[in-house]
Amino acid sequence: xxxxxxxxxxxxxxxxxxxxxxxxxxxxxxxxxxxxxxxxxxxxxxxxxxxxxxxxxxxxxxxxxxxxxxxxxxxxxxxxxxxxxxxxxxxxxxxxxxxxxxxxx
Numbered sequence: 001x002x003x004x005x006x007x008x009x010x011x012x013x014x015x016x017x018x019x020x021x022x023x024x025x026x027x028x029x030x031x032x033x034x035x036x037x038x039x040x041x042x043x044x045x046x047x048x049x050x051x052x053x054x055x056x057x058x059x060x061x062x063x064x065x066x067x068x069x070x071x072x073x074x075x076x077x078x079x080x081x082x083x084x085x086x087x088x089x090x091x092x093x094x095x096x097x098x099x100x101x102x103x104x105x
Contacts, residue, residue: 030078
């Protein structure tokens, strides 16, 4: 049950990120929703980043992870995330050109 709740919050944060990147209303959505949605989703998001290992002790406090929820930073990050898929699609065909030993995981 808890996993479903965490997934729902992470999914909600993804929706908020897409909305925050919107050119017209994104600014308003960012200022209204980034902090509450981010606070609800932060722990689940960190768990997914570090899985299957546990989140390092005091990670959020030591790294300033909560600073990513500041409205302008959140909007900037949301715009980067929205644009990322297009960049990856463009660069994916060139992966075969990498000649140095490389691990993609």
